[in-house]
Amino acid sequence: MSLEQKVADLEKRLASLEKNQAKDQVALVIFSEELDRAVAAFIIATGAAAMGQKVTMFFTFWGLNILRKQKLYAGKDWMSRMMTMMAPSGASHLSLSHMNFWGIGTKMMMMKMKEKKVATLSDLIKTAQDLGVNLIACEMTRDLMNIQDEELIDQVGSGGVGSFLGEALQSRLTLFF
Amino acid sequence: MSLEQKVADLEKRLASLEKNQAKDQVALVIFSEELDRAVAAFIIATGAAAMGQKVTMFFTFWGLNILRKQKLYAGKDWMSRMMTMMAPSGASHLSLSHMNFWGIGTKMMMMKMKEKKVATLSDLIKTAQDLGVNLIACEMTRDLMNIQDEELIDQVGSGGVGSFLGEALQSRLTLFF
Amino acid sequence: MSLEQKVADLEKRLASLEKNQAKDQVALVIFSEELDRAVAAFIIATGAAAMGQKVTMFFTFWGLNILRKQKLYAGKDWMSRMMTMMAPSGASHLSLSHMNFWGIGTKMMMMKMKEKKVATLSDLIKTAQDLGVNLIACEMTRDLMNIQDEELIDQVGSGGVGSFLGEALQSRLTLFF
Numbered sequence: 127m128s129l130e131q132k133v134a135d136l137e138k139r140l141a142s143l144e145k146n147q148a149k150d151q152v153a154l155v156i157f158s159e160e161l162d163r164a165v166a167a168f169i170i171a172t173g174a175a176a177m178g179q180k181v182t183m184f185f186t187f188w189g190l191n192i193l194r195k196q197k198l199y200a201g202k203d204w205m206s207r208m209m210t211m212m213a214p215s216g217a218s219h220l221s222l223s224h225m226n227f228w229g230i231g232t233k234m235m236m237m238k239m240k241e242k243k244v245a246t247l248s249d250l251i252k253t254a255q256d257l258g259v260n261l262i263a264c265e266m267t268r269d270l271m272n273i274q275d276e277e278l279i280d281q282v283g284s285g286g287v288g289s290f291l292g293e294a295l296q297s298r299l300t301l302f303f
Numbered sequence: 304m305s306l307e308q309k310v311a312d313l314e315k316r317l318a319s320l321e322k323n324q325a326k327d328q329v330a331l332v333i334f335s336e337e338l339d340r341a342v343a344a345f346i347i348a349t350g351a352a353a354m355g356q357k358v359t360m361f362f363t364f365w366g367l368n369i370l371r372k373q374k375l376y377a378g379k380d381w382m383s384r385m386m387t388m389m390a391p392s393g394a395s396h397l398s399l400s401h402m403n404f405w406g407i408g409t410k411m412m413m414m415k416m417k418e419k420k421v422a423t424l425s426d427l428i429k430t431a432q433d434l435g436v437n438l439i440a441c442e443m444t445r446d447l448m449n450i451q452d453e454e455l456i457d458q459v460g461s462g463g464v465g466s467f468l469g470e471a472l473q474s475r476l477t478l479f480f
Numbered sequence: 481m482s483l484e485q486k487v488a489d490l491e492k493r494l495a496s497l498e499k500n501q502a503k504d505q506v507a508l509v510i511f512s513e514e515l516d517r518a519v520a521a522f523i524i525a526t527g528a529a530a531m532g533q534k535v536t537m538f539f540t541f542w543g544l545n546i547l548r549k550q551k552l553y554a555g556k557d558w559m560s561r562m563m564t565m566m567a568p569s570g571a572s573h574l575s576l577s578h579m580n581f582w583g584i585g586t587k588m589m590m591m592k593m594k595e596k597k598v599a600t601l602s603d604l605i606k607t608a609q610d611l612g613v614n615l616i617a618c619e620m621t622r623d624l625m626n627i628q629d630e631e632l633i634d635q636v637g638s639g640g641v642g643s644f645l646g647e648a649l650q651s652r653l654t655l656f657f
Contacts (some may be wrong), residue, residue, distance in 0.1 A: 163511065170509075173644075190353060205411055205415055238624055238625075244624060472531075472533070477653050478605075
């Protein structure tokens with residue numbers, strides 16, 4: 127092979143590597159509705175966004191309740207109404223995964239977080255949106271739990287497993303919460 | 304350095320990059336036996352397989368119960384018999400992680416999933432196997448919980464942490480469920 | 481473009497790829513204090529370290545209790561004292577995530593693990609440290625739960641989300657436990 131051919135061959139292989147290399151992006155799945163897990167997820171998401179990564183958070187199953195701003199009952203069948211009733215009303219109504227003790231443990235933790243000047247979950251969500259973190263609601267979950275647009279906070283996108291995988295397969299960091 | 308030498312050097316570095324680059328593969332650890340987490344894992348697994356990724360699901364601890372087809376008691380010591388008794392009998396006998404309410408919440412969710420034409424977990428497992436997703440049972444867990452071959456569905460492989468890491472360290476996407 | 485220029489251009493692009501490529505390292509977040517999840521995390525961590533990966537385990541929220549060696553109450557306010565009281569006293573006092581049954585299930589599992597010669601969590605932590613696994617305590621959690629140096633086992637570092645992300649964004653494998 128001539129040197130010209132060798133260089134052309136290297137160029138092609140290099141272009142293929144560049145195309146397949148992980149991008150500067152992070153993809154997180156938020157499955158749980160527990161306060162502590164949600165805080166952990168948003169601290170990692172905002173941290174990564176501040177470091178210049180493109181961050182996508184994909185909210186599925188119970189995780190979608192973190193993005194609620196209200197509950198609507200009109201036009202839902204009885205099962206959807208029951209699910210809506212049981213769901214927490216958004217980021218400031220979640221419970222800890224451990225030591226909840228009928229809400230007392232959660233209240234204590236929130237007092238500690240305030241005392242130690244740790245951002246609340248609502249603050250973290252706001253910061254994430256300001257930093258351009260992409261919040262995506264799982265379409266299947268929305269359909270399954272009959273969650274309307276008006277029940278979610280603003281600037282939340284919708285997507286299926288394909289849109290999650292499109293991001294995740296090119297990400298440097300992927301975690302399931 | 305001559306141009307020939309430079310090109311030879313680039314070729315060597317390029318080959319090393321190609322070797323170390325993440326392959327088109329996905330490695331998932333399934334640790335939990337909760338219906339909702341299992342459904343999430345299989346939706347991601349089948350989605351990735353449909354997009355051409357080589358997918359390996361590694362079932363460990365409680366996750367192994369998802370792959371059960373029956374329970375056997377013969378030839379087990381009393382502790383293994385008790386563990387077998389407490390375990391769910393497979394994919395169609397799992398409970399939700401939240402809102403189970405002694406099985407009522409889980410039944411409601413399964414009715415909703417049927418109404419919305421979301422695939423059941425058993426369907427998802429079948430689809431995963433049809434798409435060539437590799438289902439691996441953790442050897443240590445099988446030994447610990449004394450789970451026999453006849454208790455698991457067909458076409459399930461066995462492997463240790465080394466076989467998981469062999470796949471995971473070369474994967475584009477890794478998640479722990 | 482002359483051949484010399486082409487080769488110089490390839491060299492630059494190759495250097496950039498080498499810099500951005502995932503290193504031989506693994507970054508794990510340990511959020512839970514459940515015995516089974518902790519064992520799974522340490523089996524993966526020690527396995528990866530034995531395979532030559534640089535492994536960092538980042539302990540946050542309840543996960544920090546895995547690294548406890550004792551509980552101190554002096555000089556803490558009443559909320560921190562209550563949190564300390566409720567926390568498990570370290571790796572040999574954790575409970576299973578399922579089938580705990582007021583400790584009976586956990587004891588049975590530990591007997592089984594001993595019988596099957598599976599390493600205990602304390603052994604696994606020791607092995608991890610011997611293999612050079614980096615154990616990092618989350619600074620925010622330490623502050624929030626008022627955990628003193630003397631309450632943690634030796635050779636544990638401290639770090640924030642930035643130090644986790646610094647490792648994780650360059651890792652081949654990242655998992656959240």
